Amino acid sequence: MNQTYEQQYLQQLGERAKQASYALANLSAVQKAALLNAIAAALTANTQALLTANAKDVAAAQAEGLSAALIDRLQLDESRLAGIIADIGTVVRLSDPIGEEFGSRVLDNGLRLTRRRVPLGVIGVIYEARPNVTVDIAVLALKTGNAVILRGGKETLESNKLLSEVIRSAIASQGLPQDAVQLIDSPDRALVTGLLKLDRYVDMIVPRGGQALQRHCAEQATMPVILGGIGVCHLYVDKQADLKRALAVIANAKVQRPTVCNALDTLLVDELIASCFVPQIAKYLAPLGVCFSACSHSAGLLEGLGVTVTLATDEDFANEWLSLTLGIKIVKDIDDAISHIRTYSSGHSEAILTDDIHAAAHFMNQVNSAAVYVNASTRFTDGGQFGLGAEVAVSTQKLHARGPMGLEALTTYKWLAWGDYTSRS
Amino acid sequence: MNQTYEQQYLQQLGERAKQASYALANLSAVQKAALLNAIAAALTANTQALLTANAKDVAAAQAEGLSAALIDRLQLDESRLAGIIADIGTVVRLSDPIGEEFGSRVLDNGLRLTRRRVPLGVIGVIYEARPNVTVDIAVLALKTGNAVILRGGKETLESNKLLSEVIRSAIASQGLPQDAVQLIDSPDRALVTGLLKLDRYVDMIVPRGGQALQRHCAEQATMPVILGGIGVCHLYVDKQADLKRALAVIANAKVQRPTVCNALDTLLVDELIASCFVPQIAKYLAPLGVCFSACSHSAGLLEGLGVTVTLATDEDFANEWLSLTLGIKIVKDIDDAISHIRTYSSGHSEAILTDDIHAAAHFMNQVNSAAVYVNASTRFTDGGQFGLGAEVAVSTQKLHARGPMGLEALTTYKWLAWGDYTSRS
Numbered sequence: 001m002n003q004t005y006e007q008q009y010l011q012q013l014g015e016r017a018k019q020a021s022y023a024l025a026n027l028s029a030v031q032k033a034a035l036l037n038a039i040a041a042a043l044t045a046n047t048q049a050l051l052t053a054n055a056k057d058v059a060a061a062q063a064e065g066l067s068a069a070l071i072d073r074l075q076l077d078e079s080r081l082a083g084i085i086a087d088i089g090t091v092v093r094l095s096d097p098i099g100e101e102f103g104s105r106v107l108d109n110g111l112r113l114t115r116r117r118v119p120l121g122v123i124g125v126i127y128e129a130r131p132n133v134t135v136d137i138a139v140l141a142l143k144t145g146n147a148v149i150l151r152g153g154k155e156t157l158e159s160n161k162l163l164s165e166v167i168r169s170a171i172a173s174q175g176l177p178q179d180a181v182q183l184i185d186s187p188d189r190a191l192v193t194g195l196l197k198l199d200r201y202v203d204m205i206v207p208r209g210g211q212a213l214q215r216h217c218a219e220q221a222t223m224p225v226i227l228g229g230i231g232v233c234h235l236y237v238d239k240q241a242d243l244k245r246a247l248a249v250i251a252n253a254k255v256q257r258p259t260v261c262n263a264l265d266t267l268l269v270d271e272l273i274a275s276c277f278v279p280q281i282a283k284y285l286a287p288l289g290v291c292f293s294a295c296s297h298s299a300g301l302l303e304g305l306g307v308t309v310t311l312a313t314d315e316d317f318a319n320e321w322l323s324l325t326l327g328i329k330i331v332k333d334i335d336d337a338i339s340h341i342r343t344y345s346s347g348h349s350e351a352i353l354t355d356d357i358h359a360a361a362h363f364m365n366q367v368n369s370a371a372v373y374v375n376a377s378t379r380f381t382d383g384g385q386f387g388l389g390a391e392v393a394v395s396t397q398k399l400h401a402r403g404p405m406g407l408e409a410l411t412t413y414k415w416l417a418w419g420d421y422t423s424r425s
Numbered sequence: 426m427n428q429t430y431e432q433q434y435l436q437q438l439g440e441r442a443k444q445a446s447y448a449l450a451n452l453s454a455v456q457k458a459a460l461l462n463a464i465a466a467a468l469t470a471n472t473q474a475l476l477t478a479n480a481k482d483v484a485a486a487q488a489e490g491l492s493a494a495l496i497d498r499l500q501l502d503e504s505r506l507a508g509i510i511a512d513i514g515t516v517v518r519l520s521d522p523i524g525e526e527f528g529s530r531v532l533d534n535g536l537r538l539t540r541r542r543v544p545l546g547v548i549g550v551i552y553e554a555r556p557n558v559t560v561d562i563a564v565l566a567l568k569t570g571n572a573v574i575l576r577g578g579k580e581t582l583e584s585n586k587l588l589s590e591v592i593r594s595a596i597a598s599q600g601l602p603q604d605a606v607q608l609i610d611s612p613d614r615a616l617v618t619g620l621l622k623l624d625r626y627v628d629m630i631v632p633r634g635g636q637a638l639q640r641h642c643a644e645q646a647t648m649p650v651i652l653g654g655i656g657v658c659h660l661y662v663d664k665q666a667d668l669k670r671a672l673a674v675i676a677n678a679k680v681q682r683p684t685v686c687n688a689l690d691t692l693l694v695d696e697l698i699a700s701c702f703v704p705q706i707a708k709y710l711a712p713l714g715v716c717f718s719a720c721s722h723s724a725g726l727l728e729g730l731g732v733t734v735t736l737a738t739d740e741d742f743a744n745e746w747l748s749l750t751l752g753i754k755i756v757k758d759i760d761d762a763i764s765h766i767r768t769y770s771s772g773h774s775e776a777i778l779t780d781d782i783h784a785a786a787h788f789m790n791q792v793n794s795a796a797v798y799v800n801a802s803t804r805f806t807d808g809g810q811f812g813l814g815a816e817v818a819v820s821t822q823k824l825h826a827r828g829p830m831g832l833e834a835l836t837t838y839k840w841l842a843w844g845d846y847t848s849r850s
Binding site: 025026107108109111113120199204218219224245246248249251252256342360365368372373377379380381385386398400402403404412413419421424 | 546628649671801802805806810825837846
């Protein structure tokens with residue numbers, strides 16, 4: 001069978017990653033710390049060259065007329081790069097999950113059995129724009145003894161090429177295979193689809209990007225994919241909520257950083273408090289720049305209050321806003337709220353505000369998203385906030401890892417058994 | 426958009442399963458025990474009808490000229506059915522993993538955070554021939570609060586239809602939604618492919634069947650799939666092995682039950698002991714009915730010993746024999762053995778026989794299959810043998826669950842956080 005050039009390229013990429021993963025799998029924590037420190041030092045030493053490469057990306061983005069927000073995301077300066085490098089130090093100080101043994105016991109059949117935590121092997125990461133992901137993911141993968149194949153956005157190709165070259169040289173300087181980190185440096189989209197078929201070599205795919213990328217990976221990948229990072233998040237204000245204290249939490253969930261996945265998308269208000277509370281919400285949030293995508297009931301209550309309101313469609317309620325637009329819907333009761341969440345949520349983060357212990361327990365039990373909050377902002381769903389020390393992604397699927405993924409999500413276990421020339425009877 | 430009849434059918438199937446899963450998710454252990462006991466009682470009460478339905482499947486299979494082995498697998502009799510029902514009692518007595526909380530702590534930001542173990546939701550299982558799987562999987566799913574969509578082989582359609590009807594009636598008798606268990610009762614293959622696209626409703630697919638089914642699921646499914654049950658298993662006889670004791674372990678791994686996934690496929694022999702040991706193997710295994718698929722070196726050593734030998738190709742070494750054929754290859758040393766395993770293994774079970782502690786540790790560290798043995802038969806890779814009390818499948822992939830999957834593999838967790846109207850700073 002004739003292979004295309006792309007197939008050959010991907011085949012080699014996978015084979016090299018797999019070979020490199022064998023060398024990484026049994027490194028000690030001390031060796032991995034030395035490796036990560038060498039990478040940090042090499043990035044520091046190459047600061048000027050990295051900024052020059054990044055400037056090319058920025059210039060190209062400006063020439064193509066990309067938005068200022070996007071250009072800001074891809075731009076590096078000395079302080080941002082220093083921040084990225086400083087984060088490597090944080091990862092170095094995290095404890096190494098590899099090698100831990102758990103569930104050890106002697107079985108009735110005489111075998112001594114244990115489970116040992118080991119690297120996954122080869123991880124493929126597909127991401128957009130931000131060049132910090134290149135460093136973050138390479139470092140987290142190496143910390144857990146995994147090889148990684150990176151595919152960044154074409155907007156940061158020059159930055160990513162040099163970042164990965166510097167990282168690869170640092171790996172080689174430690175006597176380790178530089179193919180532990182490989183970048184797909186062609187913008188050819190067929191290579192993404194090809195990567196998703198490389199199940200012989202790639203153990204897990206992590207897409208870090210929007211809905212279209214997630215969907216493409218779910219549909220095309222033949223290996224496990226961790227979907228995540230899409231948050232259609234809800235906050236339900238129960239009839240027993242402390243409405244004065246509720247306002248600040250709602251504002252925090254919506255306004256503190258509206259462009260991220262754990263920001264609030266739809267506010268659900270119990271109808272018993274709606275006529276009193278909805279105008280208060282409008283008064284509190286409008287000065288913060290919030291406009292509303294409202295159900296017909298709440299739209300009526302918002303009328304004449306000088307806020308921007310549009311009538312919400314079903315599609316609107318399924319939308320991740322990533323902006324200062326807030327969906328608002330008046331619900332009959334807590335079960336109506338739960339039913340709305342089950343229909344429209346992406347399974348990321350939901351909250352209830354209530355002083356009623358029964359309502360709190362019912363919401364916790366019935367809502368099955370990755371993170372469920374009582375009397376707190378949805379903005380806490382984050383590896384750092386949850387004390388994981390690092391964040392690979394926020395998973396919205398239920399297998400392997402759910403919610404913020406720390407280092408452990410980059411590992412698996414194997415069963416090890418010792419016998420004495422033992423046969424099964 | 427016009428939906429086909431199949432799409433509508435699958436849509437309803439998924440929607441019903443999802444709705445049923447909500448009712449199951451918060452059942453107590455006592456309620457689930459009552460449910461399982463009711464199912465066992467209903468199956469017992471319907472023994473004669475179930476045997477009559479099964480007899481139709483057997484008659485159809487005989488008319489179609491299916492092999493005696495296959496017919497034996499699908500046939501029920503009073504004692505087999507009683508065994509299947511007795512297994513429900515075993516599952517009832519297992520401890521319920523749902524509701525357990527772990528990793529609980531108070532975060533610096535003031536939130537009280539915990540992870541609670543919850544059901545996955547809806548599980549799809551695609552399997553072949555054996556009607557016991559219908560009962561086993563339904564019971565394990567219900568025990569963990571999951572709804573299940575079953576798709577059995579067409580050879581057991583009559584048996585599966587009645588089994589699932591009896592189970593559904595028992596569920597309804599407990600005041601629970603009978604759609605907690607649904608059977609796809611049409612042999613239309615398009616429904617399997619359609620099921621694999623129902624990611625909106627189905628949280629996990631478990632294919633229990635051969636290579637072709639596994640591959641179809643890996644390629645077509647848009648939700649997570651647990652691949653498994655294909656074992657190309659290796660046993661390496663190190664130069665320091667106790668050769669006398671080794672023979673019984675090799676025989677056990679190959680002969681005790683050659684048709685299952687943890688049976689031995691390829692024996693790797695260190696070349697330093699090959700000329701002495703290979704003839705002993707032949708002498709020991711040939712009377713047990715074993716024939717050999719041998720590398721050219723071992724074929725030479727087997728010549729003239731009155732055993733059946735064919736020369737192995739690369740494809741042969743990648744084959745799961747499921748028969749009394751044993752692959753045999755002479756390797757230069759332990760690293761050559763490890764390299765062979767990395768190339769040909771399906772990641773199921775591998776063993777080393779050795780008295781050398783260094784060889785044992787090296788093999789354990791370098792071989793990354795689901796189960797790795799020192800001085801034991803590969804036949805132990807099994808939920809029952811590993812003390813899990815039940816077995817959903819044996820996973821050969823690295824995410825979520827690896828090796829024998831017990832009840833916990835049918836669960837996930839959600840993060841629960843309590844604040845006091847807490848905002849992120």
